Amino acid sequence: xxxxxxxxxxxxxxxxxxxxxxxxxxxxxxxxxxxxxxxxxxxxxxxxxxxxxxxxxxxxxxxxxxxxxxxxxxxxxxxxxxxxxxxxxxxxxxxxxxxxxxxxxxxxxxxxxxxxxxxxxxxxxxxxxxxxxxxxxxxxxxxxxxxxxxxxxxxxxxxxxxxxxxxxxxxxxxxxxxxxxxxxxxxxxxxxxxxxxxxxxxxxxxxxxxxxxxxxxxxxxxxxxxxxxxxxx
Numbered sequence: 001x002x003x004x005x006x007x008x009x010x011x012x013x014x015x016x017x018x019x020x021x022x023x024x025x026x027x028x029x030x031x032x033x034x035x036x037x038x039x040x041x042x043x044x045x046x047x048x049x050x051x052x053x054x055x056x057x058x059x060x061x062x063x064x065x066x067x068x069x070x071x072x073x074x075x076x077x078x079x080x081x082x083x084x085x086x087x088x089x090x091x092x093x094x095x096x097x098x099x100x101x102x103x104x105x106x107x108x109x110x111x112x113x114x115x116x117x118x119x120x121x122x123x124x125x126x127x128x129x130x131x132x133x134x135x136x137x138x139x140x141x142x143x144x145x146x147x148x149x150x151x152x153x154x155x156x157x158x159x160x161x162x163x164x165x166x167x168x169x170x171x172x173x174x175x176x177x178x179x180x181x182x183x184x185x186x187x188x189x190x191x192x193x194x195x196x197x198x199x200x201x202x203x204x205x206x207x208x209x210x211x212x213x214x215x216x217x218x219x220x221x222x223x224x225x226x227x228x229x230x231x232x233x
Contacts, residue, residue: 002173002176002177005172005173005176006169009110009112009172010091010110010111010112011110011112011169011172014091014092014110015035015110015165016109016110016113016164016165016168016169016172017107017108017109017110017113017161017164017165017168018034018035018046018092018108018109018110019032019033019034019035019046019107019108019161020032020033020034020105020106020107020108020123020127020157020161021033021046021063021064021105021106021108022103022104022105022106022127022130022131022138023064023067023068023103023104023106024102024103024104024138024141025068025101025102025103025104026068027064027065027066027067027068028064028065028141029063029064030103030138030141030150031138031141031150031153031154031157032046032154033154033157033158033160033161034046034108034158034161035158035161035162046063046108063106064104064106067085067094067096067104067106068104088111089111090111091110091111092108092109092110092111093109093110093111093113094106094107094108094109095107095109095115095120097124097127099124099127099128099131100128100131100132102139103131103138105123105124105127107123113168115168119164119168122164123164126160130153134149134150134153137149137150138150187218187221190218190221191214191218194214194217194218195211195214198213198214198217
């Protein structure tokens with residue numbers, strides 16, 4: 001059941017969080033934290049998800065420059081106090097957070113990933129701590145000494161990202177199973193009522209047919225209830 005849920009959300013191919021990119025306000029990419037590809041079955045790097053094929057392979061540096069232009073656009077118009085943006089696609093979505101006035105964090109997600117407020121806070125806090133602790137290195141990111149330290153931070157960041165994804169999938173699994181259990185209990189209580197109503201309206205129909213219709217209604221009801229997002233209302 002969990003395997004089917006992962007496949008339906010494409011988590012078996014695209015991780016909940018594909019990767020994160022830190023750039024300065026001018027769109028210069030400073031650091032990239034992402035899943036690395038070891039073989040064809042592993043998750044690919046960010047630009048492999050953003051490029052249709054090798055012929056249209058997108059340079060990752062262009063990504064941050066594009067989103068930097070959105071911040072510039074906001075500054076030149078009447079969009080005040082822009083703190084974050086979201087862009088949704090059918091396979092991938094992007095969340096951009098503008099931090100400490102001079103930086104932006106670009107997070108690439110599976111389109112089915114729904115980060116809670118707590119999860120977003122955890123991610124933003126992690127990057128704020130890095131930007132504050134290594135203020136000199138991020139400010140002078142092209143210096144040889146800075147590049148060495150930033151490379152170490154990228155390695156540590158991959159371990160952090162792996163843990164974030166693991167925690168997300170565990171929470172997703174727990175919520176999925178609990179939701180399934182609750183809906184199953186609910187439909188078990190409703191099922192006798194469905195059967196009673198069908199018996200009244202289909203009095204002269206063969207019992208096997210009535211039972212099959214009752215089960216079909218119950219299954220459809222389960223599917224509808226499972227698709228409802230409790231946070232959407």
